[in-house]
Amino acid sequence: MVFTLQRYMFRELLRIFILATVGLTLILSLGGILGPVQEYGVGPRQAVHILVYFMPVTLTFVLPMAALFASALSYGRFASDNELDACRASGIGMMTLVYPGLALAVFVAIANLLLSFHVMPYFVHLAERSLKADAKQILFRNIERRGFYRVSAGKSSEYLIYADYPDLKNDTLYGIIVLEASRTGIEDLITSSKTTVRFDSHGAMNEVQLLVHNYKQMGVGDSCWDGTVGQLPLRREFGSLLGDDIKFKKIEEMKQIRADLMRFDPVARLARTVYTQFVTELLAKDVNEAFAAGGSYEFRSPTQSVRFSAKGCELRDHAVIALTPPVLVEERDGAGRSRRLMGKKAAEILVETGVADPTVSVRVHNPEVVGTGQSLVQFSMGDLVTPERVLGRLAGKPMLETARGDLAATLGGPPSPILAKQQASLLDEIGDTVTDIRAEVNSRLVFGIGCVPMILIGIGLGILQRGGHLLSAFGSSCVPAAVLIVAIISGKNLTVNLGVQSLTGLIIMWSGLAFLLFLAAVVYRKLSRT
Numbered sequence: 377m378v379f380t381l382q383r384y385m386f387r388e389l390l391r392i393f394i395l396a397t398v399g400l401t402l403i404l405s406l407g408g409i410l411g412p413v414q415e416y417g418v419g420p421r422q423a424v425h426i427l428v429y430f431m432p433v434t435l436t437f438v439l440p441m442a443a444l445f446a447s448a449l450s451y452g453r454f455a456s457d458n459e460l461d462a463c464r465a466s467g468i469g470m471m472t473l474v475y476p477g478l479a480l481a482v483f484v485a486i487a488n489l490l491l492s493f494h495v496m497p498y499f500v501h502l503a504e505r506s507l508k509a510d511a512k513q514i515l516f517r518n519i520e521r522r523g524f525y526r527v528s529a530g531k532s533s534e535y536l537i538y539a540d541y542p543d544l545k546n547d548t549l550y551g552i553i554v555l556e557a558s559r560t561g562i563e564d565l566i567t568s569s570k571t572t573v574r575f576d577s578h579g580a581m582n583e584v585q586l587l588v589h590n591y592k593q594m595g596v597g598d599s600c601w602d603g604t605v606g607q608l609p610l611r612r613e614f615g616s617l618l619g620d621d622i623k624f625k626k627i628e629e630m631k632q633i634r635a636d637l638m639r640f641d642p643v644a645r646l647a648r649t650v651y652t653q654f655v656t657e658l659l660a661k662d663v664n665e666a667f668a669a670g671g672s673y674e675f676r677s678p679t680q681s682v683r684f685s686a687k688g689c690e691l692r693d694h695a696v697i698a699l700t701p702p703v704l705v706e707e708r709d710g711a712g713r714s715r716r717l718m719g720k721k722a723a724e725i726l727v728e729t730g731v732a733d734p735t736v737s738v739r740v741h742n743p744e745v746v747g748t749g750q751s752l753v754q755f756s757m758g759d760l761v762t763p764e765r766v767l768g769r770l771a772g773k774p775m776l777e778t779a780r781g782d783l784a785a786t787l788g789g790p791p792s793p794i795l796a797k798q799q800a801s802l803l804d805e806i807g808d809t810v811t812d813i814r815a816e817v818n819s820r821l822v823f824g825i826g827c828v829p830m831i832l833i834g835i836g837l838g839i840l841q842r843g844g845h846l847l848s849a850f851g852s853s854c855v856p857a858a859v860l861i862v863a864i865i866s867g868k869n870l871t872v873n874l875g876v877q878s879l880t881g882l883i884i885m886w887s888g889l890a891f892l893l894f895l896a897a898v899v900y901r902k903l904s905r906t
Contacts, residue, residue, distance in 0.1 A: 378472060381463065386476035389450045393480065396442035397435070404434045429503035432496040436488060440827045443484045444834040444857060447477045448850040452838035460839060470903055474835060481831035489824035493627040500624045515573065516544045539571075547573050552588070567592045622812040630813045638776050640809055646802040648730040650779035652695050653795045655734055656727045657787060658766050660697045663689050663725070672704075675736060675760035679710045682738050682757050686723070691792050697725040703740055707757060717743040717755055726758075732775055733767060736760045780806065808872065815871040815881065819864045822885045826860045829892040836899035856895055863888025 405427050454460050454473075463473060515537070518525040524538045540551030552571040556564035568588035620641045622630065633640045638647060666673045672685035687700040703719040719740035728734035737758035744751050769786055770778055779802055783791045791799070834853035841849045864885050871881030 378468060381468070382472070382476050385450065385454065385473070386479065388454075389446050389476055389480050392449055393442050393446035396445045397438055400438045400442055401431060401434050404438060405431055425506045426503050429499045429506065432491050432499045436491045436496055439484050439487055439491075440823075440830060440857070443480055443827070443831050444853055445850050447480065447831050448834040448838040448853050449847075450838070451477065451835045452841065452849045455839045470900075474832070477831060477835040478828075481828045484831065485824050485827040488827055489820070492820040492824060497624050497626040497629070513544070516542045516549075519549065520544075549573060622809065622816050625816075627817070630817065633809065634813055637806060637809060638774075643776070643802070643805050643809055646798070646805050647776045647779040649694065650795065650798045650802050651732075651775045652727055652729045652734060653798055654778065654783055654786075654791075655762065655766065655770075656695050656697060657691060657792060657795055658769055659725070659727065659736070659762065660689055660691055661787065662763065662766050663697065675738065675757075675763075677735075677760050680708065680757065680760075682707045682760065684723075684738065689725070691794060694794060694798075695727040695729050697727075699723040699725065703743075704746075705738070705740055705743065705755065707755075716746040717752070718746055719743040719755070727762075734762055736762055811872050815868045818871075818882050818885055819868045822864055822889050823860070826889050826892055829889070829896040830857050830860065832896045833892065833899055836896070836903055839903060840899070856892055860888045860892055863891070 451460075460473065464470070515525050519537065519539045519542045524536055526534055526536055534557055536553075536555040536557060537549075538553040538555070539549040542549050549571045550569070552566075552568045554564075554566040566588070568590060570589045572587040574587070622633075622640075625633070629639075637643045663673050667686060667688055672683050674681060674683040682705060684699070684703055684705045686703045689697050689699050692698040701720050701723060703723040705717045705719065706714055707717070708714040717740065719742070721741045723738075723740040726737040726739060728736065735758070737756060737760065740755040742751065742753065743755045773781070779799065783795065783799065790796070830853070833856050834850065837853045838849040841852065867881040867883070867885035867888070869881070870884060874880060
């Protein structure tokens with residue numbers, strides 16, 4: 377008889393729970409895709425895919441609320457119809473009647489933990505891949521609708537792509553302007569009369585290749601040049617379209633990131649930036665020492681070499697060493713043929729970014745060939761090997777260890793403002809990542825475990841308020857749920873703001889759960905006396 381009664385109550389709970397879950401999920405999911413639709417201009421097909429992919433995110437919040445609604449309503453109706461009194465008069469204890477609600481609460485708690493730690497991040501990554509697969513259509517649709525498209529290239533910079541006319545059929549943009557902007561201003565500007573666009577998605581990155589005609593590029597400082605013939609491939613890599621965030625990571629991914637921070641793209645990207653600039657400054661110091669001794673400097677590759685001399689060099693931009701003119705260059709190929717050039721304008725040494733053993737390029741603007749007087753638009757030689765005496769000073773350490781270590785000791789003096797600012801950003805990102813993982817894991821645990829006392833409180837209030845309106849019990853039980861959510865949000869923000877050493881935010885989170893457990897004990901103590 378008791379089992380039949382519990383099955384009846386669980387069936388009633390499950391019916392309301394499923395109806396509430398379906399309704400709330402559809403409403404919140406439709407609201408959740410409005411952001412990506414407005415931001416990326418996705419079409420109907422992509423919108424349906426995003427709706428499906430974001431459902432686990434919605435269910436993480438919907439399941440507890442639907443279970444709370446079902447328990448308060450079912451047990452409130454059960455008590456108001458005097459069925460509860462009849463059961464108790466028959467000798468059935470209160471906790472025996474609460475078992476179906478407790479089973480639903482445990483089910484919701486387990487489902488919530490599985491969704492938040494495993495399922496939700498997986499579906500967010502599927503949504504990311506779906507957007508990447510349609511990146512070209514999204515780009516052309518946004519330019520067609522708004523005249524431009526904005527792509528994030530990290531926390532501190534972004535690319536804006538403007539075009540007069542997009543031709544999706546031929547993958548071509550006419551009258552294009554590609555603008556790289558950062559917090560400090562405009563970093564780079566590329567214009568072109570006609571550009572062919574090709575997207576390539578690989579790994580955690582999106583790469584767009586622009587094949588441009590009649591291009592002009594203008595950068596910071598004196599960097600400015602024109603394209604004269606043919607096409608030039610300009611490759612730009614963009615990060616996650618949805619944002620690479622710890623809150624979208626599985627628990628396994630967070631453990632891996634904590635063990636190896638280079639697995640987290642924002643950290644890895646900044647570490648590569650710092651490492652490249654560090655190599656650049658070591659190289660600049662080596663070049664300056666050679667010039668100060670009255671000599672020249674030489675780079676080699678398997679097939680060619682270049683030797684140059686100048687008054688000096690200085691750091692003007694990331695991974696760029698500006699040579700002070702006049703610059704005398706002697707290039708030599710594998711057959712022993714040589715040519716000397718004199719540059720009286722801008723000249724740079726460019727260091728390859730993002731690799732442990734970077735190659736370098738030498739570029740001289742408007743040089744003259746010594747002996748013939750022939751004027752060139754630009755001299756450029758790339759794929760040159762960084763001297764071993766420079767790379768040897770890195771002591772073979774991993775990239776992140778080098779980037780976050782004592783740079784001044786290796787440089788023999790303080791790093792440049794460029795490098796110091798980059799390293800500070802890296803250290804901030806590392807600290808933020810560690811605290812984000814800590815806060816995210818604890819917030820998911822608190823919310824998942826908190827589903828059990830939250831639903832039990834709903835059951836208790838539904839029974840206690842049986843004389844009133846059925847929805848009043850649900851409204852009353854939402855207050856403790858709101859307290860838990862406020863405690864989680866406040867504790868999470870406090871943990872992130874105060875840093876990894878602070879326990880205050882974690883204490884606030886778990887205090888919210890402790891409050892719900894205490895309130896559940898009070899409610900059921902009162903029930904046992906009635």
